[in-house]
Amino acid sequence: MNQRYPRRLFTKMLVAFLFVxxxxSQVIWLGFSLFAHDDSPFARQQRSLQQVQLASISGLLAHSSGxxxxxxxxxxxxPNVRPQVSFSPAPNTPTTIYAEDRGVPTILSQQLRDNAGHRYQVVLDYNGLDRFYERGHHSWHDSLHIPTPIMFFAPFLGIFFSLLLAWNMTRPIRQLREGFAKVSRGDLSVRLFPAMKRRYDELSIVAKDFDAMVERIDVLVKAREALLHDISHELRTPLxxxxxxxxxxxxxESNIPQSLDRIDLETERLDKMIGELLTLSRAEHDGIDxxxxxxxxxxLEAILVDVRYEAQQPQVDVVAHYDSLKSVTVRGNAELIRRAIENVLRNALRYSTQGQVIVVKVEVDxxxxxxxxxxxGPGVAEEKMSSIFDPFVRLQSSLSGKGYGLGLAIVRKVITAHHxxxxxxxxxxxxxxxxxRLPRWPE
Incomplete structure (x- = not known):
């Protein structure tokens, strides 16, 4: 975790959070502006003060003589709450308040009586008093229609939650990046799922898939290394x-004829092994048509003709059970399928002795x-059964002959390539x- 990373994700999340x-806040203000009908807190406070002042004047005038x-x-x-008060004889009109419906009135007018029974039209003029002008009490952030407490705490809360969310998101991303960097350097021992399994989200699934990918790559690399080692070992002996x-x-000069025969024999062996390696490589990759x-x-009948010819010398019978008149269409590479079946039959022929029988049977659904x-033949030990299809695996037997252990490996690769x-x-x-077992093409 020593490598430094740009904080672009955190910056994007922070800006997005503050924008949202x-x-x-503006949507909420717009909703209140469209659907709310109450005064603002400032207007209610000033209205209450004006009513208190008017009640005080009414009460004092009712107990005084003028x-x-x-x-x-x-x-x-x-002085900042003192209106201009004027008295005049009361006309025969109702009390009037001069103000906006949802604002702070600047002039109040009301009819009052003193203790002598005289009626007065009392006018309270608030013009010139800044306290009663709502626009004079707006701060710089009122244009955003956001209350002051929220403006004070929101940036800190936004930064805190953005930092927490960004850390929670970027930490596994940094782990994935470092994991890929280690894999690119050849370190296939890195595993991320144990450190991320407690997240219980999509990133933990990504970590699990990453571990599976690395394990698969590790198996393939080790298999390649083992195959290269085996090929080098097998080539070294004939060379x-x-x-x-x-x-x-x-x-x-007397050794030349014998040496030439030996060179010819070893060359044939090398040619055979290289041919099997090419077949194995072709079956393993996507080059199969x-x-x-x-x-x-x-x-199968053409293959059995060749195998029965080879089986004459060891005197082994090859018996086949299938319907020769029935057509079974298969989609695939006929040459590779032929080599695969020949490898199995020749392998069975190699482990058979005089008088034994090889049974070939075809069942079709x-x-x-x-x-x-x-x-x-002698069969295969159970502990080695799972490895007989691996390259260069040869059983220790007097009947095993001079093979290179590639026959059954080719069989598995060819059959797997044909699904x-x-x-x-x-x-x-x-x-x-x-x-x-091979898929059959529908009739």
Whole structure:
């Protein structure tokens, strides 16, 4: 967390919060302006003061014999609340208040009686007194129609909540950024979900997906490294033999024919292994053309012809169970499917001995076809069953031959690329059973 980050997100959130606050305050003021009918607090306060003054004058005049006592009372008031008071004979008109409906009146006029029964028209003139002008008591923020307490506390509350929200949002983003930076530097041990799982929101789900991505990348990188190590190891042995043959040929001319035979043999082995590696790489990536359509039964019959020819020398029987007259259309690359099935059959042939039988069976339903190949060989130990489809995995057996452990790996890659499934299991009567399931193209 030592890397410094620009606070753009916090600034955006702070500005957005203050803008929304200002907008809401103006909408509230507009609503009160349109639908409220009461005076403002200032107008109610000044109206109350005027009524008190008028009641005091009325009460004093009712217990006195003239306006002189009233003038003495008015002179005792503070200058900023002292109106100009005038008396005149009362006309036969009702009392009138000169003011706006929702403002502060500047002139009050009312008929009053003294204790002698004389009627007077008393006028209270507030013109010239700034206290009774509402616009004279507005502060600079009144143009925004926001009360003073809110103007004082709102910026601090806005900054506090914006800071809290920005920290809560930018902290996981910084963690994600640092996690991606570590992955880009080759550190695949970084995990974010343990530190973010208590958020219980979308960002914790993102952290979980990030961890899954990194774990997948870690598995792929380790698999690539292991595959590169195995390829290097497998290539080193035949190359060493080639170098040895060259050295022997240089020592004596009599060793040249034998050395050339050895070089030819090792070259064939290298060519075979490189061909299998290319097939494995092609099956693993998106370079497979699966836009072809072929008859699976016809392809299987052609494969069985070659396998039965190879099975003559070890005297192994290959028995097939399927309906040769039924057409089963499969969408995919026929050449790769052929190689995959040949690899399984040759693997079964390698582990079979004289007199044993390899059984090939095809079961077809509406959507898929199931190809099972069973041999009568030694089978596979249960603890190694899950790894026989990995590259360069070879079982320690006297019947294993000279393979490189790429056959079944190619089978899995090819079948998976065709959206199928392949599995292996030991038979109860002995031997290994390979099951290949492929999607069938609808008729």
């Amino acid at each position: 606050f200002l907008l809401i 306006p002189a006592a009233v003038q003495a009372l008015v002179e005792s008031w503070e 060493a033999r080639v170098q040895l043959a060259v050295g022997l040929a240089r020592q004596s 699966i836009e072809q359509y072929f008859d699976f039964i016809t392809l 509406r959507d898929t076809l199931l190809l099972t190949i069973c041999d009568s 199928g499934q392949v599995s292996a299991s030991n038979r109860q009567e002995g031997g290994l059973k390979i099951s290949i």
